Amino acid sequence: MRPGLLTTVQDHGRHGHQHLGLCPGGAMDPVSLTLANVLVGNAPDDAALEITILGPELVFEEDTLVALSGAEFPGGFPRHRPVLIAAGTKLAIGRAQRGARGYLAVAGGFALEPVLGSRATYLPGRFGGFHGRSLRRGDLLPLRGDVAALSKERFLRLKRGKGRTVRWLVAPLTLPEHEPVVLHAIEGPHCASFDAASQRAFFDATWKIAPESNRMGFRLSGPALVRADGGEILSGPTCLGTVQVPASGAPIALMADHQTTGGYPRIAEIATADVPRLAQIAPGGTVRFARCDLKTAVDLRRDLKARLAPALRAIGWEYGG
Amino acid sequence: MKPRLLAVVPLGDCGAYVEFSRTLDLEINAFVQRLGAALEADTPPLLRDIVPAFGGLALHFAPEFDGDVLEAARELVERRLKAGVPAAKGAGRLVEVPVCYEPQFALDLKEVSESRNISGEELAALHCAREYRVLMVGFAPGHGYLWGLDPKIAVPRRANPRAEVPAGSVAIANEQTVVYPYAISGGWSVIGRTPLRIFDAARAEPSLFLAGDRVRFHAIDAAEFRRQSEAPA
Numbered sequence: 001m002r003p004g005l006l007t008t009v010q011d012h013g014r015h016g017h018q019h020l021g022l023c024p025g026g027a028m029d030p031v032s033l034t035l036a037n038v039l040v041g042n043a044p045d046d047a048a049l050e051i052t053i054l055g056p057e058l059v060f061e062e063d064t065l066v067a068l069s070g071a072e073f074p075g076g077f078p079r080h081r082p083v084l085i086a087a088g089t090k091l092a093i094g095r096a097q098r099g100a101r102g103y104l105a106v107a108g109g110f111a112l113e114p115v116l117g118s119r120a121t122y123l124p125g126r127f128g129g130f131h132g133r134s135l136r137r138g139d140l141l142p143l144r145g146d147v148a149a150l151s152k153e154r155f156l157r158l159k160r161g162k163g164r165t166v167r168w169l170v171a172p173l174t175l176p177e178h179e180p181v182v183l184h185a186i187e188g189p190h191c192a193s194f195d196a197a198s199q200r201a202f203f204d205a206t207w208k209i210a211p212e213s214n215r216m217g218f219r220l221s222g223p224a225l226v227r228a229d230g231g232e233i234l235s236g237p238t239c240l241g242t243v244q245v246p247a248s249g250a251p252i253a254l255m256a257d258h259q260t261t262g263g264y265p266r267i268a269e270i271a272t273a274d275v276p277r278l279a280q281i282a283p284g285g286t287v288r289f290a291r292c293d294l295k296t297a298v299d300l301r302r303d304l305k306a307r308l309a310p311a312l313r314a315i316g317w318e319y320g321g
Numbered sequence: 322m323k324p325r326l327l328a329v330v331p332l333g334d335c336g337a338y339v340e341f342s343r344t345l346d347l348e349i350n351a352f353v354q355r356l357g358a359a360l361e362a363d364t365p366p367l368l369r370d371i372v373p374a375f376g377g378l379a380l381h382f383a384p385e386f387d388g389d390v391l392e393a394a395r396e397l398v399e400r401r402l403k404a405g406v407p408a409a410k411g412a413g414r415l416v417e418v419p420v421c422y423e424p425q426f427a428l429d430l431k432e433v434s435e436s437r438n439i440s441g442e443e444l445a446a447l448h449c450a451r452e453y454r455v456l457m458v459g460f461a462p463g464h465g466y467l468w469g470l471d472p473k474i475a476v477p478r479r480a481n482p483r484a485e486v487p488a489g490s491v492a493i494a495n496e497q498t499v500v501y502p503y504a505i506s507g508g509w510s511v512i513g514r515t516p517l518r519i520f521d522a523a524r525a526e527p528s529l530f531l532a533g534d535r536v537r538f539h540a541i542d543a544a545e546f547r548r549q550s551e552a553p554a
Contacts, residue, residue, distance in 0.1 A: 017527075018381060018459075019371060019373060020462060020527060021458045021461055021462045021463055021464045022462040022520070022527070115522045115523075116527065122522075124503055125520065125522065127523075128522070186334065189338075234345060235374075235375065235457070235466065237336075237379030238332075239333040240333065240335075260459045261460050269331070269332070269333040270333075271333075272334050272384050294391075297333075297334035301334060301335075302387070305384075
């Protein structure tokens with residue numbers, strides 16, 4: 001039916017190809033993708049739909065067990081829990097009210113061929129996922145041949161299934177509470193090459209996510225950052241969460257489909273654990289950066305894992321595991 | 322000369338950059354590529370990517386890696402350095418790239434050749450005369466940083482980058498030349514286009530260029546370009 005603003009198939013990405021210039025890609029918010037998958041009994045890294053801000057309208061041709069996690073959309077559709085959708089049902093997802101990216105997982109995942117080890121859609125290269133592109137009106141997404149039987153079998157395994165869903169839910173872990181959203185970041189390799197005012201401004205200012213942000217990078221608008229030493233920088237490796245500053249002075253945070261190397265100075269690197277929280281902020285939303293050391297960034301990563309683990313265990317228990 | 326490990330610095334909280342040189346040094350660049358290849362042969366399970374760059378190696382770990390990333394990277398590299406990094410085997414792979422330098426593809430050829438006081442044909446001939454080395458593959462899939470441009474045709478980056486440069490465009494700036502894998506924005510001067518696909522996920526070796534390759538360009542006409550064309554529209 002309607003495709004929504006940008007709906008793509010994503011999983012946890014393709015790894016081991018950065019020496020060829022290919023970024024890992026995959027879900028912008030892998031935490032919510034994991035929850036959606038596990039809620040329907042899938043492996044955490046199965047492919048699901050990443051729904052960006054404005055959701056699609058979908059019709060299910062067969063009985064299908066689904067879960068919608070991540071961003072919260074209006075309407076009566078039960079969120080953050082498994083729902084058995086009857087064949088012929090139309091699901092209209094609408095516009096996100098909280099968060100920016102929803103993940104819709106279906107039992108058994110999508111019957112799409114992996115490309116370089118992943119079903120993630122890589123838009124710039126036009127490969128992976130559903131024909132390497134975002135969904136359009138009329139697309140027929142292939143599910144597993146036995147999806148109806150698999151969905152029913154899994155739903156019956158749920159200890160507390162009621163009607164077509166359950167009465168419990170798994171709280172989202174990455175949705176913004178209030179703005180500006182505080183993100184932790186370590187100093188990047190070129191932080192000291194910016195003038196003192198710019199170094200302060202980066203960690204003091206409130207930054208707005210600019211409209212021209214996408215899966216490759218989020219552009220941040222705020223005070224212009226100026227380098228004290230304007231020397232050329234040898235292009236070097238970047239990573240998920242790198243904040244680079246082109247000559248314009250407006251920083252860019254590198255997201256899932258980021259470039260693998262770059263020649264712009266890198267002022268900061270956002271803690272890996274906080275990147276999914278950034279992914280849940282739509283253009284117009286605001287963030288602030290809290291300076292942290294490497295140890296804190298690593299602790300945040302452990303802390304996120306420690307919060308995700310009990311949720312995954314609880315879902316496993318509901319499925320009789 | 323044995324390159325010395327200068328520093329191991331964080332690359333976010335899941336990666337490390339192992340640095341051997343802060344400037345462009347061809348010998349160290351070649352060493353870093355051999356070190357990367359030697360490490361590839363025996364990678365620990367949560368080390369996802371080994372990326373040779375101009376003067377160092379990026380090691381990207383999975384977020385599940387629970388140890389000290391900097392320590393793990395240093396230990397891995399030092400162990401390899403102690404065991405020895407194999408010497409170069411021959412001169413490296415040679416990649417031949419056909420390029421059509423005709424005006425419909427060579428968007429900036431006229432401007433560049435006029436600024437250097439040579440004809441378009443001379444510029445194309447100078448571009449084809451040299452052998453280039455792939456110092457690094459990065460930025461975009463298959464995007465190689467090719468070093469070795471004749472100083473006679475070295476021009477600075479364009480003041481106004483193009484919003485979109487067609488896939489396969491061959492461009493120059495400073496001492497380097499590149500081939501754009503996809504239609505992306507670019508600030509380099511476009512002097513031709515290759516019909517080859519630079520990155521094809523369906524190929525056994527998706528990237529046309531690998532770090533350490535030698536590259537030669539040769540001129541083809543528009544008819545030959547169409548015949549060989551496999552670049553995406």
